[in-house]
Amino acid sequence: MDQIDRKILAALQSDASGSVAEIAERAGVSQTPAWRRIKRLEDEGIIRKRVALLDPAKLNLGLTGFILIRTATHSEEWLQKFSEGVSRIPEVIELHRMSGDIDYLVKFMVDSIAGYDALYKRLIKVANLSDVSAGFSMECLKYTTELPLDYVKG
Known part of the structure; x- marks a missing residue:
């Protein structure tokens, strides 16, 4: 896992509702590599799922x-x-x-x-x-x- 993966994970943890373009921009890469990395992180189980956080x-x-x-x-x-x-x-x-x-x-x-x-x-x-x-x-x-x-x- 490199610095780009960490930036993608940080972006997703902060707000998983962002588009791939927004996540890619925050990670400093283009959309296609960002999408591939997200998919790999999901396939590896590092990203377990994306959810909405509700106000109790x-x-x-x-x-x-x-x-x-x-x-x-x-x-x-x-x-x-x-x-x-x-x-x-x-x-x-x-x-x-x-x-x-x-x-x-x-x-x-x-x-x-x-x-x-x-x-x-x-x-x-x-x-x-x-x-x-x-x-x-x-x-x-x-x-x-x-x-x-x-x-x-x-």
């Missing part, structure tokens, strides 16, 4: 929270059941298996505490959990979907 507040999703989960069961079967069950809950926007004292971290967005309670009741039906606690975001101080490109080798 305008969708009545005013409560963002994090659920910390500990479990006494660490089998492959349990993990598969848990992962599949949590993946079916649309309010869960991220699920991480963690190192350290917490086994899983769940990020979710709902409309209210009542929405969280409904989510919690669905979550505890998914699998046997030892300890579940949650914290709620008071204010988001940084949010980005743009990944740092300084670590790309090549």
Whole structure:
């Protein structure tokens, strides 16, 4: 991956709705090479997909929270059941298996505490959990979907 690929990725991360001509201009190449590079980056899985980012507040999703989960069961079967069950809950926007004292971290967005309670009741039906606690975001101080490109080798 060279500097042009990095510029293309930076342009796409900033605004994927731009035309190939706009992306090419930002990367300093013509349209055809830019299109070929974008296609290659997609084929290689570096670009997973292009999406629209929505405003949670305008969708009545005013409560963002994090659920910390500990479990006494660490089998492959349990993990598969848990992962599949949590993946079916649309309010869960991220699920991480963690190192350290917490086994899983769940990020979710709902409309209210009542929405969280409904989510919690669905979550505890998914699998046997030892300890579940949650914290709620008071204010988001940084949010980005743009990944740092300084670590790309090549």
